[in-house]
Amino acid sequence: MRPLRPGDPAWVGRYRCVGRLGAGGMGTVLLGRGTDGTLVAIKLIRSEFADEPSFRRRFRREVAAARQVVNRWAVPVVAADTEAEAPWLATEFVPGPALDATVAATGPLPERSVRTLGLRLAEALDAVHAAGLVHRDVKPGNVLLAPDGPRLIDFGIARALDDTVLTATDAVIGSPGFLSPEQAGGRSVGPASDVFSLGCVLAFAATGRRPFGGGPVASVLYRTVHNEPDLGQLSGTLRELLERCLAKEPSVRPGTGALQAAWRDAGATAGGWLPGPVTHLIAERSAGMLALPPIEPTQVPHGAVDSLETTSAPRSETPYPPSGSFGPPSQAPGRTRRRALLGLLGTGLGLAGISGGVLWWNGRNASDTGGGEDPAPELTALTVAFQADLSGPLAEAADAQLRGAEVAVARHNADDRRSFDLVLRSVDDAGSADEAVRVAERLAADDAVVAVVAATSPAATRALMDPYTRVRKSVVTVTDGAGGNLNAVYTMARPIDALQLRPIVTLLTSGTVEGPVVLVDDGSEYGWEITRSARTGLLGGGPEVIPERAEGGEAELRDAVRRIVGHLPGAVLFGGGWESAAVFAGLLAEAGYRGPCLGTQAMHDPRFVESAGPAADGWLVVSTVTDPLAAPSAAEFAQVFEEHHGEPPPPYAAEGYDVIEVLARCVEGLDTASVDHRDIVEVLRLTAHQGVAKEYAFEEENGFFVGEGVFFYRVEDGAFRFLGSDVPDEF
Incomplete structure (x- = not known):
């Protein structure tokens, strides 16, 4: 646990905030203590999510469903406020370490521990599914270890985000390396998706590594869809069960009931399930929670218990203008982590601002003594x-x-x-x-x-x-x-590359597209990632989506272009680099297509315009690179x-x-x-x-960029013309 920061709330509902448990793409996890001394983990959702039109409705529904999950191995939701400016929910606090931190500290778990882990998590998922939920983010960080067994956390949130356009850092709901193939491909998911993720978690616990490896997100997702898992030296019943969980086809995977029976048959035990070093980690964590100082004699904010509103610590109304900025000063900080940091870190910094030109x-x-003044230190x-x-x-x-x-x-x-x-x-x-x-x-x-x-x-x-x-x-x-x-x-x-699709999806779902959107994968990992992310973002509504693949020699490319034009598309989104894009643009123009064409950063290269010639004109391209001569x-x-x-x-x-x-x-x-x-x-x-x-x-937690940072360009007269960060009204 880490100390609170100045921008963190002092109270969330009836809970006094006493520390930080973590932070991530969705928000902040705080340790809270009720007036009766009970400890809770508070998931404070970033207010950007609440701004999405359908989020509150879905979040309200999912929290209500999560409260119906009753199982010893699933951490219950004890309080929530789905209507707060920054929505939140609170669950019972489990002082044990997460599975990922445990494996990092002590190495893979022995087979007897993995068997018990599999049994208890299957029981927890059975209860989640019985409540009408699909967890969608079963991963080692969402599995806490306690002396009597594991605890599954964070159900009741991921599905609420599933309808939000490209809200997750990786443009999918879940964590790469522990996603099912259907999640990685942007398809609809059911309970079988959680079983696949459970298989990934258990493989990680048993081997200490992810079954589909690491590296760039697109590579991990590609291997999840197309490659067999790496289960190392695992053998026998354990390997057989994991292979069944990790089947590519959802219908082939066992259900949670069958898994429970299989793990019991495999020898899962109830007590003494963890090795000594892990038990020691749990004891240390628990002792740290017992050593928390008594709650300060601060009066509970008026109405906090009744309304469960989030109240923030005091902060400056007018932040110091960010140093080094050539542009206008920032607006007063809001409730997002990004703006809170601007308010906090924009104070008292010594770099000079701009006043009157340069x-x-x-x-x-x-080194300049200033004509007789004392030398500078x-x-x-x-x-x-x-x-x-x-x-x-x-x-x-x-x-x-x-x-x-x-x-x-x-x-x-x-x-x-x-x-x-x-x-x-x-x-x-x-x-x-x-x-x-x-x-x-x-x-x-x-x-x-x-x-x-x-x-x-x-x-x-x-x-x-x-x-x-x-x-x-x-x-x-x-x-x-x-x-x-x-x-x-x-x-x-x-x-990251996937988030280039946010403004593109906004444009494609604005009602200006007449006809289906064809997503063209050029056969590269980048192209697969771009088209997969676009398809995920367009699932929430909008035009029909048709995936196509354009790779190979000239004959294959011409065939692909004929198929694409035959769909009578309202727009074409190309996922690939400037070289393949230049060839594709030429063939598309040659085939007579004159509708909207879109590309991403890998096409934002002068060589695309030079190679494609007149066929590049009219293409709309997004990029994370600004034009310093036009911005x-x-x-x-x-x-x-x-x-x-x-x-x-x-x-x-x-x-x-x-x-x-x-x-x-x-x-x-x-x-x-x-x-x-x-x-x-x-x-x-x-x-x-x-x-x-x-x-x-x-x-x-991960060093990812927070914010927009994506710009539109249109190719006109053989050059990229900067349009800015606002989504165009039309193509």
């Missing part, structure tokens, strides 16, 4: 490494980021109110995984480097994570969008960049500038005389910043 450029450097110099593909396929984008970062460093060091200097060190890894590891090993061992900006290939990004993770050195990227590097040091300063918030940055480099800023320059500003903002809250890279890891994900490209904030 006055900051004339600031006095620390020597400042700590902090080095940020820029590891990038400066000579490979991504060299143009990486160089743009580097030059933007150089402007940010120069600007910071020109401010005489700064408390530290910045040094930028660029290193080329050519986008090679092998070279990325060698570079990362050197930079990880260099104590002068406090953080790393990675602007390299996805393969190189994955490869470089291990050296930095071992020494707890932060890695920030605006290039990688796959979301497959989740660990304690990785922070993604852009939306109003980047106007002054563009002027300063041109003064510094002698030419206008290219795409990715504003993002490179912003990442350095985020890191500088993070350091400002630390003791710069003694700061090191481990301090950066602790606070970077808590940092919020209004940049010139977008507003930056991050999920504390």
